[in-house]
Amino acid sequence: MASSEEDGGGNGAVEEKENGKKRKLGALATAWLIFYNVAMTAGWLVLGIAMVRFYIQKGTHRGLFRSVQKTLKFFQTFALLEVVHCAVGIVRTSVLVTGVQVSSRIFMVWFIAHSIKQIQNEESVILFLVVWTVTEITRYSFYTFNLLNHLPYFIKWARYNFFIILYPAGVAGELLTIYAALPYVKKTGMFSLRLPNKYNVSFDYYYFLIIVMFSYVPLFPQLYFHMLRQRRRVLHGEVIVEKDD
Numbered sequence: 001m002a003s004s005e006e007d008g009g010g011n012g013a014v015e016e017k018e019n020g021k022k023r024k025l026g027a028l029a030t031a032w033l034i035f036y037n038v039a040m041t042a043g044w045l046v047l048g049i050a051m052v053r054f055y056i057q058k059g060t061h062r063g064l065f066r067s068v069q070k071t072l073k074f075f076q077t078f079a080l081l082e083v084v085h086c087a088v089g090i091v092r093t094s095v096l097v098t099g100v101q102v103s104s105r106i107f108m109v110w111f112i113a114h115s116i117k118q119i120q121n122e123e124s125v126i127l128f129l130v131v132w133t134v135t136e137i138t139r140y141s142f143y144t145f146n147l148l149n150h151l152p153y154f155i156k157w158a159r160y161n162f163f164i165i166l167y168p169a170g171v172a173g174e175l176l177t178i179y180a181a182l183p184y185v186k187k188t189g190m191f192s193l194r195l196p197n198k199y200n201v202s203f204d205y206y207y208f209l210i211i212v213m214f215s216y217v218p219l220f221p222q223l224y225f226h227m228l229r230q231r232r233r234v235l236h237g238e239v240i241v242e243k244d245d
């Protein structure tokens, strides 16, 4: 079943709602977003298939992160463009909300999972990997079909329902992984700067990680409630007035 809620321009442009009015997205911006979303859907699909194949062949999750890490790093880092999309205004989303979401993922990939090899085989790593993969395949295919004005209802439904379970599950995976990393960070003193040094500053990555874990408490509910508002708007047609950043 396909729903065509937006009247797409026959000239290759797409119209988006802004303050209740329609906003025209240029043909170039539309083409770029379609390319971006197709590439991201494909990337996360490749990652998902690689994970399933790995598990079927090896019968264990040990070594899974190592085997998929290149694809994961590439596509998750590529998601930084989402902040640019919001900043330049081709996507009607908050820079702040997107920035928190993307930076926390980049942080998990590069500064936790990539940097601390000892935790790569933790079950919690597999938990957030699986959750991110299901989320992103759904999310990017939603954006793609939406831009093409042929959005199957089940994709729309999945985009605005899966997160209810997947968001807390992903957060649990991320927090458990950071928690598992703490002893190694403490033992090695990695990414830390002790006094005295020529800059006369000290930084302790161990305590930084504890602060990051606590920062989920105020930040995660904001993302979750943002998604619940989007859900009411998209699935139930409620008009929601969002505050500016």
Ligand SMILES: CCCCCCCCCCCCC[C@@H](O)CC(=O)SCCNC(=O)CCNC(=O)[C@H](O)C(C)(C)COP(=O)(O)OP(=O)(O)OC[C@H]1O[C@@H](n2cnc3c(N)ncnc32)[C@H](O)[C@@H]1OP(=O)(O)O
Residues within 6 Å of the ligand: 016, 017, 033, 037, 091, 092, 093, 094, 097, 098, 100, 101, 102, 103, 104, 105, 107, 131, 132, 135, 139, 143, 146, 147, 162, 163, 166, 167, 168, 169, 170, 171, 174, 212, 215, 216, 219, 220, 223, 227, 230
């Ligand atoms: C340096 C250390 C930093 C440490 C920070 C620590 C803080 C940590 C707290 C945060 C925890 C996050 C944990 C997280 O990683 C866990 C997970 O992700 S688990 C998996 C479940 N997650 C999800 O389901 C959410 C996934 N993310 C998102 O959906 C988005 O990133 C988000 C920004 C949260 C919300 O997106 P958005 O507001 O854009 O919602 P919509 O999808 O409804 O889109 C709104 C409109 O914009 C259009 N849009 C958006 N993007 C595109 C695109 N790429 N192409 C085309 N169009 C796009 C969309 O169609 C909507 O348009 P319209 O209004 O016209 O319908």
